[in-house]
Amino acid sequence: MARRLVIIGGDAAGMSAAAQARRMTSTGELEIVAFERSTRTSYAACGLPYLVGGFVKAPDSLVARTPQQHRANGIDVRTRHDVVAIDTQASAVTVRDLDAAAESTLRYDELLIGTGASGISPPWPGIDAHGVLQLRTLDDAAQVERLLGAGARRAVVVGAGYIGLEVAEGLLERGLAVTVVERLDAPMGAVLDADMAAGVAQAMRAAGIDLRLHTAVTGFTTVGGRVTAVETASGPFEADLVLIGLGVRPNVELARAAGIGVGAAGGILVDNHQRTDTPHIWAAGDCVESHHRVTGRSVVVALGTHANKQGRVAGTNIAGGEVTFGGVLGTAITRFKELEIARTGLTEQEAAAAGFDAIGVTTEALNRAHYFPDAQPMKIKIVAERGTGRLLGAQIVGGEGAGKRIDVFATALWNNMSVAEVGGMDLSYAPPFSPVWDPVLLAAGKSASSI
Amino acid sequence: MARRLVIIGGDAAGMSAAAQARRMTSTGELEIVAFERSTRTSYAACGLPYLVGGFVKAPDSLVARTPQQHRANGIDVRTRHDVVAIDTQASAVTVRDLDAAAESTLRYDELLIGTGASGISPPWPGIDAHGVLQLRTLDDAAQVERLLGAGARRAVVVGAGYIGLEVAEGLLERGLAVTVVERLDAPMGAVLDADMAAGVAQAMRAAGIDLRLHTAVTGFTTVGGRVTAVETASGPFEADLVLIGLGVRPNVELARAAGIGVGAAGGILVDNHQRTDTPHIWAAGDCVESHHRVTGRSVVVALGTHANKQGRVAGTNIAGGEVTFGGVLGTAITRFKELEIARTGLTEQEAAAAGFDAIGVTTEALNRAHYFPDAQPMKIKIVAERGTGRLLGAQIVGGEGAGKRIDVFATALWNNMSVAEVGGMDLSYAPPFSPVWDPVLLAAGKSASSI
Numbered sequence: 001m002a003r004r005l006v007i008i009g010g011d012a013a014g015m016s017a018a019a020q021a022r023r024m025t026s027t028g029e030l031e032i033v034a035f036e037r038s039t040r041t042s043y044a045a046c047g048l049p050y051l052v053g054g055f056v057k058a059p060d061s062l063v064a065r066t067p068q069q070h071r072a073n074g075i076d077v078r079t080r081h082d083v084v085a086i087d088t089q090a091s092a093v094t095v096r097d098l099d100a101a102a103e104s105t106l107r108y109d110e111l112l113i114g115t116g117a118s119g120i121s122p123p124w125p126g127i128d129a130h131g132v133l134q135l136r137t138l139d140d141a142a143q144v145e146r147l148l149g150a151g152a153r154r155a156v157v158v159g160a161g162y163i164g165l166e167v168a169e170g171l172l173e174r175g176l177a178v179t180v181v182e183r184l185d186a187p188m189g190a191v192l193d194a195d196m197a198a199g200v201a202q203a204m205r206a207a208g209i210d211l212r213l214h215t216a217v218t219g220f221t222t223v224g225g226r227v228t229a230v231e232t233a234s235g236p237f238e239a240d241l242v243l244i245g246l247g248v249r250p251n252v253e254l255a256r257a258a259g260i261g262v263g264a265a266g267g268i269l270v271d272n273h274q275r276t277d278t279p280h281i282w283a284a285g286d287c288v289e290s291h292h293r294v295t296g297r298s299v300v301v302a303l304g305t306h307a308n309k310q311g312r313v314a315g316t317n318i319a320g321g322e323v324t325f326g327g328v329l330g331t332a333i334t335r336f337k338e339l340e341i342a343r344t345g346l347t348e349q350e351a352a353a354a355g356f357d358a359i360g361v362t363t364e365a366l367n368r369a370h371y372f373p374d375a376q377p378m379k380i381k382i383v384a385e386r387g388t389g390r391l392l393g394a395q396i397v398g399g400e401g402a403g404k405r406i407d408v409f410a411t412a413l414w415n416n417m418s419v420a421e422v423g424g425m426d427l428s429y430a431p432p433f434s435p436v437w438d439p440v441l442l443a444a445g446k447s448a449s450s451i
Numbered sequence: 452m453a454r455r456l457v458i459i460g461g462d463a464a465g466m467s468a469a470a471q472a473r474r475m476t477s478t479g480e481l482e483i484v485a486f487e488r489s490t491r492t493s494y495a496a497c498g499l500p501y502l503v504g505g506f507v508k509a510p511d512s513l514v515a516r517t518p519q520q521h522r523a524n525g526i527d528v529r530t531r532h533d534v535v536a537i538d539t540q541a542s543a544v545t546v547r548d549l550d551a552a553a554e555s556t557l558r559y560d561e562l563l564i565g566t567g568a569s570g571i572s573p574p575w576p577g578i579d580a581h582g583v584l585q586l587r588t589l590d591d592a593a594q595v596e597r598l599l600g601a602g603a604r605r606a607v608v609v610g611a612g613y614i615g616l617e618v619a620e621g622l623l624e625r626g627l628a629v630t631v632v633e634r635l636d637a638p639m640g641a642v643l644d645a646d647m648a649a650g651v652a653q654a655m656r657a658a659g660i661d662l663r664l665h666t667a668v669t670g671f672t673t674v675g676g677r678v679t680a681v682e683t684a685s686g687p688f689e690a691d692l693v694l695i696g697l698g699v700r701p702n703v704e705l706a707r708a709a710g711i712g713v714g715a716a717g718g719i720l721v722d723n724h725q726r727t728d729t730p731h732i733w734a735a736g737d738c739v740e741s742h743h744r745v746t747g748r749s750v751v752v753a754l755g756t757h758a759n760k761q762g763r764v765a766g767t768n769i770a771g772g773e774v775t776f777g778g779v780l781g782t783a784i785t786r787f788k789e790l791e792i793a794r795t796g797l798t799e800q801e802a803a804a805a806g807f808d809a810i811g812v813t814t815e816a817l818n819r820a821h822y823f824p825d826a827q828p829m830k831i832k833i834v835a836e837r838g839t840g841r842l843l844g845a846q847i848v849g850g851e852g853a854g855k856r857i858d859v860f861a862t863a864l865w866n867n868m869s870v871a872e873v874g875g876m877d878l879s880y881a882p883p884f885s886p887v888w889d890p891v892l893l894a895a896g897k898s899a900s901s902i
Contacts, residue, residue: 046880046881332880334881403879415866429755433786
């Protein structure tokens, strides 16, 4: 008789695990049942700001695989089904069929929790008003579209992190007047050092965004249930449309209620095989904590790229393989219009907080040979450990080709390189692609000679 | 009394060494005299094809530092001075002042040889004809400009390597009818595997180049001392202008005559401090052999990026510091119009020749999320060692953002990573920059599962 793998959550982590386990086993060996609360599976949430901005035309193109496609692949996907409890003693889940409003239980041999994360939604008065929303699902994007269609002209984005920045660009692109309200002193203030974030603020303002830093939201003014303004400690900002982009929090209630271990950072605890502390229960994606390779600590990083990798690791191990997840570095990238913004490892601020004796060195360089047309500047900040010269992190803000250079630093970090070693590497050079000293080498060399 | 550093060759390697030694010592401690045969120092030869193509407008912009600037920096640069002999017993060089046609000798405490390389120029009948040239100096570029001004319309480029490709693009850009004649079966045939080179051939032909592969040049037809055609085993190709791009050979005659060791690959032998086998004599740049980190062999790689690094290493050590050159990986990049072409480590062919049991796996991927506008394809070929899964090399051919991804593989190679490890790294992801599995991860993962 087939063993049964039950999956909670039909998005990146869950469906990657399902697809991987399916690749490795026959349906006679392993039955795979995946429960998903919404009507959709495997959609690219990261693409939503670009859908709102009109860069991506078809909402359906964000769906990597539909429930039908997963079913055709031998995975029993049940949408509009909400898992409401896990009974670890009985090895069974309780599932509510949202359309039939009926509950049932299903036994599992292996269980994968891929419950994801939810957008942070502070208890501000008026946050449930019409016109105030997050951008987490295709339905949210459709709602933005309806508000635009109904004549929304003034948007306020709350939070200047990744999503805030991307949504602000999108709404600007759609012709709205956009205000971005941020509690911290700088956009990307939680992920970039202040000196690097300054360039982002400059680009936002140059694009016409009314950027309000150090501004705390206190609530929303509503008229007839519709938002008309965002209230802040510095006064109100009129708005027909408010996008909340304050980051996410792992969905761990189900796991916690079942007695599965949750860590100090707020995510489900897993080992490098994606096993929880409870036999036959695995977890992956935005709901778990991951090993940070630089600090050695357990952290929550909600990113599709980790969800996919962890899902695949879990799926492989569930199907009898043996692979591990190597951990995270805190690598991330985004853009604001032409400006590319990327980071990996630790910022100077983060390094200090983690107890490192760190030094940050910033270098300005060009993305092409100085004599080549359209050479664009970039700033690279390298954070290194004093004494050892160990690379701890890097941040890049600049023009075309700047952002993806972060992957070189990520690879160097993955291998515990020193900045001096990085500065001597054999990286590619040709005038259309870099100066003879690539900005990465230049920045690493400057950092090495400052330690 | 000041020690004296004498430098032979005023280009990348020599002047990097000079500048670095100058940074670290006072003129009272170290006198630096640099002899350069031409009238120029520190010019970017790699930029010449883009000067010919009209992308770069001002020839002078290719000069990173003039002799005057070096002199103002405390380096005694003597242009139009040719070092004709090194007397290692007397620690002196014999120098010919080309303008005064006079010879003199100068003692050195330390000597750096940075004699560079010369373009390969086969003894084909007619190769000295007017209209047949190489593109190695600003004078060569000026000569191309004169030929274009005089009405040249049909160009033949001999050799489809880096320079051949770049010059062909440039001449095409200037409106010439361009034929490229290549002895091998594929463009970039010496540096890419055939399957990857196929995409380059396709792009060249699509751009209107008459690409003649497997075609051996035998000589040139001339009329009144001017070239009118390139003769090949497959017939003649009419030409008003012929560019020879057959690669370069280290200039080692001076060193060899002085009894300084030259290696089997044809370059001056140096250790990782850039010391030759002769006391107080150093060498750097296109004239030396370098340690290849993947094969462990001694190889000749003429690239400005190595010349700069090695010059700096030599300069530091000469000035009393202690640094080493880490070796080369064979990383290189170029473009043909929109197509980006890059490689690092070993091709499948090179790996087999070096005695590795290697497997090559090619992956097609996009440079952005599939739903993002203008997502462009790229091909990545990974070469790995069977059994161990050790990464041995990578090749990339594709659209925007494809080429520079080679640096991630270069960094991975530098650290002796396995393809499985590479496939699990935390690289950056956002829809405008990559699919959720970056092409690098995708290719590495596919390679890992093929071993």
